Amino acid sequence: MAARSKPVSAGAGPANSRGKPTLRTIADITGLAVTTVSRALANAPQISIETRNRVRQVALDIGYSPDRAAQRLKTGRTNVIAILLEPHEEILGYGTSVMAGIAKALQGTAYHLIVMPNFLNAANIDAINYIIRNSMADGLIFSRTEPLDPRVMLLSENGFPFVTHGRTELATAHPFVDYDNFTFAYEATRRLIAKGRRRLALISGPAGYTFAGHIQHGFMTAVREAGCAYEILSDIDLDCPAGAIRDRIRRRYAEKDPPDGFACGGEVCALATITGMTDCGLTLGLEYDIVAKQTSQLLSAIQPRVDTIYEDLTATGEHMGRILLRRIAGSTNINELQLLLNPELPFETQPASVAD
C-alpha cells in the first residue's frame, strides 16, 4: 500500500494533474518503475510472475485504464475501425443493422467503431484518402462495391486493411463478405416459376454495383432455364423512392403483356410493387406473385404474405468485423478473409473458418 525507496508523493491517490490514474500512479504505489509497470500489464515474460500479479491487482484496485491517446501516439495504432456510411442507407436501417453487427464483433476488443459519413456526394475516394492520410483508423469497412472499385484499388495499393461488403472483379484478392445474390435471384425466380408465373420482371440494384450484376445474372439464368418471358424493369432500381417504383409498376401495367411475377431486391421495393399492382386492381397471390429479399421484420406482418428470402445484415456486419480484426492482426490467408454468405444459412451455421 505504501510506496517505498522512492521519492514519492504521500498517498496512493491519483497523483495525476487530470485526476486519472496513470502508469506513474501505479509505479509510485508499488515502488516499481514505470517501465516495469507497463511491461507487467502487457504480461511480458521478462517480468516476474509475482510482480505481474501485484501490478495487475493495484491497477484493478485504483481503476487504471490506459490512455488511448498516449498509446496511439506511441504505437501509431488507433484502435479504431471506420465504416463508410452511404446516404442511400438511410432507409430501412441498413447502416444500423450492419453497425450493430460490427460492434458485436468488436465487443471485448480494444477497438471502437467510428462512422465516416459520405453524403453530400463527396467522391468516395476522397473520404478514403482522408482516412489513410490522417491515419484515422486501423481498418475500414464499406459497402456497395463496383466490379472495378477504385476504393478497393486505392486501399490495396496502400496496404490499408479493409473489408468490403460485396465483391469486385479485381485481380488482386481482397477481404470481403458478400451475400450470394446470384443464388438469391435464381431461387426467387425459380419460386415465381414454381408458382406458375411465366412473365417475370426484376427490380435490381442500381447499375454499376457488383451485387446488381449478380442479381441480374441469377434472374437471367433462371428465366432462360425455364424459357419464360422476362424483363428487367428499366428506369428504376432499389434505390428509387417507393413512389417512383409504384408509378413505374402502374405504367408498365398499362402496356401490353405485363409481368405476373416480380423478383424484388428489397422490401420497400416489394411494398411499392404491391401498391402499384393494387392500384391496377390486381391481387397478390391471385393475379401475380412477388418474391423479395428480406432484411428486416417489416414484411412479416404484411397480408397477404410476401414470399421472401432472408439476408441477415447484422450477421454480415459481425463477419466483416471479425475478418477485419483478423486482417489487422496480420492474416493474409485469403481463405479466412473472404466469406460468401448463402441465403439459406443463418449466422450460427457458417463455416468454421469464420467462427473465430
Added chain:
Amino acid sequence: MAARSKPVSAGAGPANSRGKPTLRTIADITGLAVTTVSRALANAPQISIETRNRVRQVALDIGYSPDRAAQRLKTGRTNVIAILLEPHEEILGYGTSVMAGIAKALQGTAYHLIVMPNFLNAANIDAINYIIRNSMADGLIFSRTEPLDPRVMLLSENGFPFVTHGRTELATAHPFVDYDNFTFAYEATRRLIAKGRRRLALISGPAGYTFAGHIQHGFMTAVREAGCAYEILSDIDLDCPAGAIRDRIRRRYAEKDPPDGFACGGEVCALATITGMTDCGLTLGLEYDIVAKQTSQLLSAIQPRVDTIYEDLTATGEHMGRILLRRIAGSTNINELQLLLNPELPFETQPASVAD
C-alpha cells in the same frame, strides 16, 4: 524551399520516421521553431502575419495535418462525439438517419462521430460510466429519455457535455432536442375526429419513456375535448414486432366496440394495424382511419394513403450535433441548448437561435 541557419536534414521531404509530415517538418523547411509553427497554424496574433502565411502555405504544400493522437494527449480533448446506439433502433433506420444528421453538423469541424453500441442489454449507465471514465469522447448523444433518467443525472453530476433526444422531468435543465409529441398526438387525434371517427385507439411508445407519456397526454387531451370513446391499446407498443401488433389488432376487433380510428406512433405500427384490420375485412378510409407518425418515405407509396405527420430525424440529429458543439464550446445559455421541434416546421425554418 531550402532550410537555413539550422542543423537540418537536406531536403524538404517528410523527415519523419513514419513518413508523415509533422510540425517538425515544417519547422525544418521554414527555418522556424516548432513552437512558432504551431502558433502560426493556430493563427496566434503574436506571430507576424507574413510568418503565418508562409507557414500555412508550406503546410498546405507538403500536405500537413496535425496528429490527432498527439493533440489529444496534450490537450485532453478527444475531438470525438459519441452516440449511444440502442438495439431498438435497428428497424427503420432511426440510428442511420440521426447519425447522418449528426455527421452533417460535424462536417467541417475537427469532430468525428463514434458509435457506442449498447445492445446485449448492458445497463445504459455502464456504457456512460465507461465513456466518462476513459474519456472516450468530448460529448455524448443519446435517445429515449425517461422522466427521471439516471443517465442524465450521472452526466450532469460529472459535468460531461451531452444532448439527449427527448426531455426529462429533472429539476436541473440539460441540453436536449425533442419533437413535440404532445402536439403530434393531439393533432393526429384531432384529424381522426375530423374524419368522423368516434372510437379512438392509441398505439404509443413503451411505458417509461418520456415521449410515450407526451403522446398519451396529447391523445387524451384531444379525446377528452371531443368527448369520444378512447383506449390505449394494452400489451403492445411501438417497439413490438409488426406481427404482434397485427395480432393484437385482430384480437381487439373480435371484442365489442372496436376502435374506428387509430393514432400510431410509427410507420411499421401503422402498417401492422392496416394489415390486422384488412384481415378483419375492413378498409382504411372506409370503415376506419389511421393517422401515423412518419419518419421515412416508407408509407408514402402505400395505397390507400395513410395520413401522417412528419418527424425529421436527420434534422433532429443535425440539431443535436450543433447543440452539443455549442455545449462543448462552453455555452451554458440554456436557451440555445434546448430545442423543441414543432411537427409542422421543417428544418430550414427553425428559430434563429439554432441556425448557428
Added chain:
DNA sequence: CGATCTATTTAAAACGTTTTCATCATACGA
C-alpha cells in the same frame, strides 16, 4: 575467484503536439 550468464528491473528517449517561460531585437519616452 574472476568471468560470463541469466533473470529481473530501470533510466531515458521517443511519439507530435501545446504551453510556459524566456530571449532578443527594435523602438520609444525621458
Added chain:
DNA sequence: TCGTATGATGAAAACGTTTTAAATAGATCG
C-alpha cells in the same frame, strides 16, 4: 544614453505511453 515597452520568436517541459539500451544482482562455471 538608459531603462522599458513592444513585437516576434525560441527552448524546454509536459501529456502518458512504449521501447531501446543499460544496469544490477545472483548464479554458474572454468
